[in-house]
Amino acid sequence: MQTRLVRTAGRTAVALAVAASAALVPAGIASAAPAAKPGPSACNAGHQHGTITPRPSTADVANYTVTVYADPGTSTCQVGGSPSHLRFSENGTQVPAEVSPTGVQNRITFLGDGMPVQFDVHVPQSGDTKPADTITFTPRNSFNDLPVTFTASGPIQAGPGVTVGPMVTATH
Numbered sequence: 001m002q003t004r005l006v007r008t009a010g011r012t013a014v015a016l017a018v019a020a021s022a023a024l025v026p027a028g029i030a031s032a033a034p035a036a037k038p039g040p041s042a043c044n045a046g047h048q049h050g051t052i053t054p055r056p057s058t059a060d061v062a063n064y065t066v067t068v069y070a071d072p073g074t075s076t077c078q079v080g081g082s083p084s085h086l087r088f089s090e091n092g093t094q095v096p097a098e099v100s101p102t103g104v105q106n107r108i109t110f111l112g113d114g115m116p117v118q119f120d121v122h123v124p125q126s127g128d129t130k131p132a133d134t135i136t137f138t139p140r141n142s143f144n145d146l147p148v149t150f151t152a153s154g155p156i157q158a159g160p161g162v163t164v165g166p167m168v169t170a171t172h
Contacts, residue, residue, distance in 0.1 A: 038075040039073040039074045039075050039113070040073075040074055040075065041074065041075055041076075041077045042070030042071070042074040042075065042076060042077050042111045042112045042113070043077035043079070043111065043139065043146055043148055044074075044148065045148050045149070047070060047071045047074050048068050048069060048070045048071060048074075048111065048150060049068070049069055049071075049151070049152075050066055050067060050068040050069070050135075050150055050151060050152025050153070051066070051067050051069075051152055051153065051154050052064055052065075052066050052121075052135065052152050052153060052154030052155065052156045053065045053066075053067065053154060054154075054155060054156075055120075057125075059125065060124065060125055061122050061123065061124055061125060062122070062123045062125055062129070062157050063120065063121070063122055063123075064120065064121040064122075064123070064154075064156050065118050065119070065120055065121075066118060066119050066120075066121060066135065066152045067116050067117070067118040067152075067170050068111060068116060068117050068118070068139075068150055068152065068167075069116045070111050070112050070113050070114075070115065070116070071113070072113050073113060074112060074113050075112060075113075076110045076111065076112030076113075076115060077110070077111055077112065077146075078108050078109070078110060078111075078141045079108070079109060079110070079111050079117055079139045079140065079141055079146070079167045080105075080106070080107050080108040080109055080140060080141055080166060080167055081101070081105040081106065081107075081140040081141075081166050081167065082101030082102065082103065082105060082119065082140070082164045082165060082166050082167070083119060083137035083138055083139050083140060083150070083164060083167065084101075084137065084138045084140060084145055085136075085137060085138040085145070085149075086099045086135055086136070086137045086162075086164060087135065087136045087137070088132040088134070088135050088156065088158035089132055089133070089134045089135075089136075090130070090131055090132045090133050090134075091133065095130045095131075095132045095158040096130075096158070096159070097158035097159055097160070097162050098159075098160045098161060098162060099162045099163070099164055100161075100162070100163050100164070101163070101164055101165075101166070102122075102163040102164065102165055103165040103166045104166055105166055107166060107168070108141065109167055109168055109169050110169075111139075111167075115169070116169075116170035117167045117168065117169060117170055118167070118168060118169075118170040118171070119164060119165050119166060119167045119168065120164070120165040121135075121156065121162060121163070121164050121165075122162065122163045122164075122165075123156070123157045123158065123159060123161075123162050124159070124160070124161040124162075125157075126159060126160060126161065128159045128160055129157040129158060129159035130157065130158055130159060131155070131156075131157060131158075132155075132156050132157065132158045133153060133154065133155060133156070134151060134152070134153050135151070135152050135156065136149050136150065136151050137149070137150055137152075138150075139167065140167075
């Protein structure tokens with residue numbers, strides 16, 4: 001009789017342990033789903049696009065904002081400072097421009113899915129400007145150029161004395 005009681009008690013303990021672990025699995029305690037693999041970096045070639053938007057200007061300076069949007073599903077990357085190697089073009093033909101950085105260059109911001117960045121471009125209206133419809137540029141991470149070229153499209157002027165502000169989190 002005592003053996004039968006021990007066997008019954010043992011079976012009851014095993015049944016309770018199985019039931020308890022079965023209750024924990026749906027709650028995610030005993031088992032976890034594999035983590036989602038992050039998408040490609042927003043700073044990788046071909047995973048972003050940019051737009052050029054004219055802003056209120058004066059008789060002396062034309063102002064523009066370049067906004068860069070990451071493709072959906074991309075992971076974030078760090079950018080900062082003024083982009084370098086700006087090239088202006090109109091219908092695929094390069095338009096000459098002299099470009100200098102301006103503003104705080106050592107701040108970092110993040111480009112990613114739903115996290116656009118922007119920078120301002122200021123073009124003196126000296127009479128030597130020419131129209132352009134595209135700019136290409138190299139983003140920086142405040143310390144070094146990143147090994148990729150970004151492109152932005154929209155109406156813009158190019159010429160001597162162009163200044164380019166640092167990349168910041170987009171506000172518009």
